Amino acid sequence: MMNAxxxxxxxxxxxxxxxxxTDGHTQWIDNATLRERCPCSTCRRLAHVGNATQIESRVxxxxxxxxxxxxxxxxxxxHAQGIYPWDYLAGIA
Ligand SMILES: [Zn+2]
Incomplete structure (x- = not known):
């Protein structure tokens, strides 16, 4: 488990x-990428069946x-269902 x-x-x-x-590294993630990678059960299910939510690029x-x-x-x-664990965020390129 990563530190906040x-x-x-x-x-x-x-x-x-x-x-x-906490190691001083700063990570940048685009809003649209975060939305696309939403880990909530609904988004994961849609992505799994190849029907990912259409993301507005300006979200x-x-x-x-x-x-x-x-x-x-x-x-x-x-959309506000996604709770992004620290290690999940760290793994988003
Ligand atoms: Zn979601």
């Missing part, structure tokens, strides 16, 4: 999220709620 990042920042202008991990992050082992991300398309 020291900082999580929503960069509205560039449409990305940055995570600064933005409305809110980020720390949940202990990860974060819940609220997107501008209204």
């Amino acid at each position: 990042p020291e900082h999580i920042t929503v960069h509205a202008a560039s449409g990305r999220l940055s995570l600064t991990w 933005t992050i409305v809110d980020v709620q720390p949940m202990g082992y990860g974060v819940q991300i609220v997107f501008s398309d209204g």
Whole structure:
């Protein structure tokens, strides 16, 4: 289990999220990539049958709620079911 990042920042202008991990490494992830990789059971099921949700490329992050082992991300398309564990986020290229 990974430690929580020291900082999580929503960069509205560039449409990305940055995570600064405890080793000092900063990771950047596009909003659309995060939305596409939503780990909730609905999105995983759709992806599994090759019918992944159509993601708006301009989707933005409305809110980020720390949940202990990860974060819940609220997107501008209204989707907020995904809770992204730290090790899952770290594994998103
Ligand atoms: Zn989802």
